Amino acid sequence: MSSPHRTKLTAKGAxxxxxxxxxxxxxxxxxxxxATTLDDIRARTATSKSQIFHYFPGGKEELLYAVAAREADRVLQDQEPHLSDLSTWQSWRDWRDAVVLRYRHQGVDCPLGVLVTELGRTTPAAQALTGRLIEQWQQALRTGIRRMQDGGAIDRRLxxxxxxxxxxxxxxxxxxxxMSTxxxxxxxAALDTTLSLLRRSTPPPAT
Incomplete structure (x- = not known):
């Protein structure tokens, strides 16, 4: 697919x-x-076809990529402010609750999953998008674990x-x-069990 639009935009253009x-x-x-066509999007956004192709020269596929990137960002945004402040056990609990709430509201319909499927799960664009999301998510959690290790709440050997x-x-x-059921x-259960095991990883007693 065409690469995302990278031209420097004015504030109005952005x-x-x-x-x-x-x-x-x-x-x-x-x-x-x-089922969504460019005409549907044009009508909803009150833009012309030339405007859509100005910002998305690759047409619908490039626009789908931009929407998928937006949905990927929302996955992490919906976990804030907790995901960026995993420095206490309460903040971990709050993060857990935010994750559960997000997916309870989402239910079986996952816009990001649908978009990645539409782009083709094995295409470089879809894999790069998914990989970026997982990398950012894992990095935030890793930072939280290390903060807990620095504070003495979690064994540094973990x-x-x-x-x-x-x-x-x-x-x-x-x-x-x-999504299946x-x-x-x-x-x-997966979150509670994993966090319970994490909480048991306390530093060994000082000798």
């Missing part, structure tokens, strides 16, 4: 591009990615990166089951 992306996201949520990866996998596994029990 606002127009953002309006097109947000309008496209709303249209896709209402109709689905496959591999922070692998533990962060396990937490992301726990969430994603629970979300996959949620409509039930959030497995997501809650």
């Amino acid at each position: 606002a127009t591009r953002r309006r097109i992306v947000e309008g496209a996201a709303a249209e896709i949520r209402a109709r689905g990615a496959a 591999d922070a990166d692998r533990t962060a990866a396990a937490l992301v996998a726990a969430v994603q596994g629970g979300v996959v089951i949620l 409509g039930g959030i029990t497995h997501l809650e």
